[in-house]
Amino acid sequence: MISKFVKFASMATMALAIPSMASAEISPTVKQIQDRGTMLCSGHNGSYYGFVEVNDKNEWKGLDIDLCRAMTTAILGDPTKAQIVPLSWAQRFPALQSGDVDIIIKATGWTMGRDTEVGLQFSMPYFFGGAQFMAHGDLGITEAQELEGGTVCVEAGTTIERIVANHLQTLGVEHTMVSYEKAAELQAAYLANRCDAFAAWGPFLAVLRATQLENPDAHVILSDQLSNEPISAAMRQGDDGFVDMANWMLAALLIAEEEGVTMANVDEMAANPPNAKVARLLGTDPGMGARLGLRDTWAKEMIAAMGNYGEIYHRNLGENSPYKLERGLNNLWSHGGVLYAPQLD
Amino acid sequence: MTTMTQNRFELFVNDVKKRSFGTRTDAAISTVVLILLAYIIWTVVDWALIRAVWSKENVEACRLEDAGACWSIIDARHRIILFGLYPFEQHWRSTLACLSIIATVIISCIPFMWTTKRLAASWIIGFAAYYLLMEGSLIGLQQVTTDQWGGLSLTLFMFASVVLLGMPMGLALALMRRSEMPVLRIFASILIDTVRSLPLLVTLFTAAVVFPIILPDWLQGDKIWRVIVAFALFFACYQAEVLRGGFQAIPKGQFEAGKALGISYANILFRIILPQVFRYALPSTINMVVITFKETAIVIIIGFFEILASTNAAYGTGEWTSYYKEALLFAAGIYWIFLFSLGRYGEYLKTRMTVASR
Numbered sequence: 164m165i166s167k168f169v170k171f172a173s174m175a176t177m178a179l180a181i182p183s184m185a186s187a188e189i190s191p192t193v194k195q196i197q198d199r200g201t202m203l204c205s206g207h208n209g210s211y212y213g214f215v216e217v218n219d220k221n222e223w224k225g226l227d228i229d230l231c232r233a234m235t236t237a238i239l240g241d242p243t244k245a246q247i248v249p250l251s252w253a254q255r256f257p258a259l260q261s262g263d264v265d266i267i268i269k270a271t272g273w274t275m276g277r278d279t280e281v282g283l284q285f286s287m288p289y290f291f292g293g294a295q296f297m298a299h300g301d302l303g304i305t306e307a308q309e310l311e312g313g314t315v316c317v318e319a320g321t322t323i324e325r326i327v328a329n330h331l332q333t334l335g336v337e338h339t340m341v342s343y344e345k346a347a348e349l350q351a352a353y354l355a356n357r358c359d360a361f362a363a364w365g366p367f368l369a370v371l372r373a374t375q376l377e378n379p380d381a382h383v384i385l386s387d388q389l390s391n392e393p394i395s396a397a398m399r400q401g402d403d404g405f406v407d408m409a410n411w412m413l414a415a416l417l418i419a420e421e422e423g424v425t426m427a428n429v430d431e432m433a434a435n436p437p438n439a440k441v442a443r444l445l446g447t448d449p450g451m452g453a454r455l456g457l458r459d460t461w462a463k464e465m466i467a468a469m470g471n472y473g474e475i476y477h478r479n480l481g482e483n484s485p486y487k488l489e490r491g492l493n494n495l496w497s498h499g500g501v502l503y504a505p506q507l508d
Numbered sequence: 509m510t511t512m513t514q515n516r517f518e519l520f521v522n523d524v525k526k527r528s529f530g531t532r533t534d535a536a537i538s539t540v541v542l543i544l545l546a547y548i549i550w551t552v553v554d555w556a557l558i559r560a561v562w563s564k565e566n567v568e569a570c571r572l573e574d575a576g577a578c579w580s581i582i583d584a585r586h587r588i589i590l591f592g593l594y595p596f597e598q599h600w601r602s603t604l605a606c607l608s609i610i611a612t613v614i615i616s617c618i619p620f621m622w623t624t625k626r627l628a629a630s631w632i633i634g635f636a637a638y639y640l641l642m643e644g645s646l647i648g649l650q651q652v653t654t655d656q657w658g659g660l661s662l663t664l665f666m667f668a669s670v671v672l673l674g675m676p677m678g679l680a681l682a683l684m685r686r687s688e689m690p691v692l693r694i695f696a697s698i699l700i701d702t703v704r705s706l707p708l709l710v711t712l713f714t715a716a717v718v719f720p721i722i723l724p725d726w727l728q729g730d731k732i733w734r735v736i737v738a739f740a741l742f743f744a745c746y747q748a749e750v751l752r753g754g755f756q757a758i759p760k761g762q763f764e765a766g767k768a769l770g771i772s773y774a775n776i777l778f779r780i781i782l783p784q785v786f787r788y789a790l791p792s793t794i795n796m797v798v799i800t801f802k803e804t805a806i807v808i809i810i811g812f813f814e815i816l817a818s819t820n821a822a823y824g825t826g827e828w829t830s831y832y833k834e835a836l837l838f839a840a841g842i843y844w845i846f847l848f849s850l851g852r853y854g855e856y857l858k859t860r861m862t863v864a865s866r
Binding site: 206207208209210211212213216217218219220221222223246247248249250251253254257258260261262263370373374375484485486 | 584585587588591592593594595596599653655658713716717718720721731808809810811812813817818820821822824825826827829830
């Protein structure tokens, strides 16, 4: 009953909204991108594991880069039209304000200060990362609850130190905490078996396990997520149309994963859509394009070029990458994660 | 010739014998030091050469217990270190462009080239060649925008253009600072002291990041040029002070004598004063040039993909991150080759000029 009412109400608002939308101007940033013929995205001055890297052919790769290419495909129909501008961390916000880049997709956390004082606008989060534990595999444990009586190492004076203490106290786990001044010391102490587990930013642990340790399989990242930072795309304040586009680009990638649309089967799915949602998503039924001022097939082209969210994740951080990072929180809500797309109506 | 080297060698051996093995204590200390040295050298050679893995196909061997240096990373990723983000198929252009800069530098080191016309011509040709090759669109090649330039070729370009722009600017500032016209003198000294009291990083950050916000579009130009001009100004202000030292070493009487003989200002300056100024200022100038080469690494902070950034990118991926030592050593080796040759050239110039002044 309620859902019927909601449907009716939303249809009514939509009907009311259509005339104003038709007259609504296209987002200035999108207009600029279309006039220029390229989209300017943020790169890095070096490399940031899994998110922004350079491959053997001197080309950018990584989760953030793929999202930029996906968005470029949505707007311009061609992933190679993405122009990645190398930026340092310090430089990224001024570079966005001065128009050196159109969007920052660069492992950037959504914080209040950035949202208000810095004058940015954020998309919905596309990645969640936070403090996690890594433990020696021979202990046979999988979650922090089982650390009872163990020694936990952390980096001194970081937020993680407090978060860990807090978390273990809440769980009522008796433990000894040892803190080290430097990340390298911490790592050495852990390897020398002076700690049963150590805590750090999740993606960092995964990279460490995959690359620096002699035998990655002898270490396990515990399932507990101690803290959480939403990672979002940042845009200039005041261009709502562009923010909508970023959100729906991310939404389309998630809906595609949910509905099983992949890079390989997207054409087939578009030809014979299994349901109305997929038909709408891939532009078989019209409507997706006009609302954003794009082509009806923008999502189809985007998925054909870059794959759905899951494919992008696995290519850069997950099972098809050297890092083998578990999806964890970054899974769809229907698979135990926190990623979800707004409703496609 | 052979007898002379033999003679020298004998002299050297005798000298070592006398100095280091003269008494028993000396001999003992020398032996211990030599053994230690030999051990260190052996460890390094063993790691870097004997147990090293060389090709990217053998990368699995790097993971073995007794593997030494893993030069596979250089085999697989050297193009990133050398060329940064430059498109892979176009690397021949970047290579040629690098060579043209290196050739220009070498050519201008030859005394035969030391006239204003010849130097100017070779630098204009060398630079034009670099730019045309790298950018490409003007000679009908695929266009590569400056944000894709990187690696060694970007470092060389920044270094060469900073020194090239900065040298004449520095000379001009030095002349202005000792000018008899108060306006020029005051302007130069305020400018020099202002720039010298700002950190280089701030200057470059302002040029790269702040200017686009405050300047109108048509005044901005490409980011790389803004940074080069700012860097060159910085270089010029220090170089002006170096040259001022050279000027002060020259007795005022030379100027006055020149004037008394009715020689024009330009002739006094270029034929009498400046050759001497450069001779006095040479060691500090070489110093400035060497420092500038190394300081170009600072542009990493404003998002340029110079050689250190590209080295970071070369080892910054899951497959290669364990071998960062090798990548950094490779980059250090490149720096060493350039700076050591520069230093040796400075020595050569000094000897040459001492001969000239005799």
